[in-house]
Amino acid sequence: NAGVMQNPRHLVRRRGQEARLRCSPMKGHSHVYWYRQLPEEGLKFMVYLQKENIIDESGMPKERFSAEFPKEGPSILRIQQVVRGDSAAYFCASSVYGANVLTFGAGSRLTVL
């Protein structure tokens, strides 16, 4: 009865490296959302995906950020050539189709040195 699983919980990268954050939704959930939380701020929507489809990526930065949710395996949020401003907590949430509530994972905290 695992909830939304995110890994790694903590990730340290140097400027210019790549960060990959993974999210396995709750069993039976087909919709995944990624949010970013900057220090002292609320969560900001980034992207909404179903299996093999990006439904809404209006919150994603235009460059360096990408997300996927393949047919098999977890959803991946990829940040290329990280910069210090990418340091944040990245939360994944999942839901069933038409659900009211998003179930969140524990977050992945990215620190860029």
Next chain:
Amino acid sequence: AQKITQTQPGMFVQEKEAVTLDCTYDTSDQSYGLFWYKQPSSGEMIFLIYQGSYDEQNATEGRYSLNFQKARKSANLVISASQLGDSAMYFCAMREGPKWNTGNQFYFGTGTSLTVIP
């Protein structure tokens, strides 16, 4: 304009007392949902309570209740009989549109830090 406004960056409450955390929202949709999440120091986001825009009664979940005032566009969270474990950040959130709309986004406020004093 901000979709969700939480005007109290920090709140203190005595253990066993009740506390109200404020939230106002902005939407032109007729159908929407309002949520409260708790984020303890460990960082996870925990769902507390939900109120639909067409729900006539205020939502309640145990010690949590949502004071929904539609005309004022407010959705305040009331925590009764505060416990030390209630110390955390609390986020108000809104989903615009009906729940079956696959393009929904959730909008979050900036949060209120609640400290329960023994």
